[in-house]
Amino acid sequence: MKKNLFVLCLILISFLVPVFAFGQAVEKQLISYGMSDDWVNLGSIWKAIEDKYGLVHSDTDMTSAEEITHLLAEKDAPVMDIADIGYDFLGRLLDNKLPMAYKNANWSKIPDKFKDPDGRWASSYWGAIAFLVNTDLVKNIPQTWDDLLKPEYKDQVVSRDPRVSTYATAAVLAAAYAHGGGENNVQPGLAFFKKLRDSGNLRQGVVLNVSAVQKGEAPISIVYDFDGFAKRDATGLPLTVVIPKDGTVGMVFAQYISDKAPHPNAAKRAMDYFLSEEGQINFARGYAHPTRSDVKLPADVAAKLLPMSAYPNIHFPTNLQSFSSAIQKIVDGWNAIVGK
Secondary structure (H helix, E strand, O other): OHHHHHHHHHHHHHHHHHHOHHHOOOOOEEEEEOOOOOOOOHHHHHHHHHHHHOOEEEEEOOOHHHHHHHHHHOOOOOOOOEEEEEHHHHHHHHHOOOEOOOOOOOHHHOOHHHEOOOOOOEEEEEEEEEEEEEOOOOOOOOOOOHHHHOHHHOOOEEOOOOOOOHHHHHHHHHHHHHOOOEOOEOHHHHHHHHHHHHHOOEOOOOOOOHHHHHOOOOOEEEEEHHHHHHHHHHHOOOEEEEOOOOOEEEEEEEEEEEOOOOOHHHHHHHHHHHOOHHHHHHHHHOOOEEOOOOOOOOHHHHOOOOOHHHOOOEEOOOOHHHHHHHHHHHHHHHHHHHOO
16 A cells, blocks of 8 residues: 555656746647757657656747837737747847846856857857868868858858848858958948849849759758758758858847746746756757757767867857947948948
């Protein structure tokens, strides 16, 4: 009888742990924006969170700008609990007082450059601007930004519009660093992309996605390194990821909880998981770089990533104000190049 009672107690405890984790009732639902299953192994990560806390997750894929628009529109009838946003949009997010302050369970282990001092956001991973080269279509693999100007790459380089894409904005900034500029002087990057555009090497009218790569419409793509590897896996094509030797940008992706989250405790547990050792390893399985340097990756996971020696000239955002200012100058400069 005592044995049966003991077993019953164990079963009850195993049920209550995820429900009352950290003394707070964990809701049965979790809604995210901009965190789709096919991005940095999030499909596996959400499944782990669902299993661990007994909840059901759903996502609506959207850009960083769309997240802010939705949150402002939904302030009286909130929908979203948690989201992922590019560093370049953090200023707008904070100015509108949209995130909740929450210092997750591994807060002290996160380097300062990857978290807000007040707990309004924390970054679980980063990615670097890279060239994704289809070696079936491109025989000489470019290694630097200036290589992209070679006549042999006529109508072969594909990027996005910096006015709407963090990919492309960071690419312009990376080209600025490669030509002696940086956050305080983005003009060299804008000048480079104008030259690339005027040369005819920058292909127009192609939406940079898996389909474009699959169809051979993007022989050389400017992407994040982790997205390049994901496109390689998705297409099965001979795609090579190259970190430009003369300069790249380490783009930070921040996760935050809505100040009006309908399921705040579920969102907190998700944040805890993202920055846990298990969560960091799962991001690395999706080719993203974990932000916690103290986490030792299993050998098979570490082998999936390029060694840090492949990033000889990588530049992370100096601070939010400086980076946001640089991004705005890039957007304004691009308008001057192509017209509004």
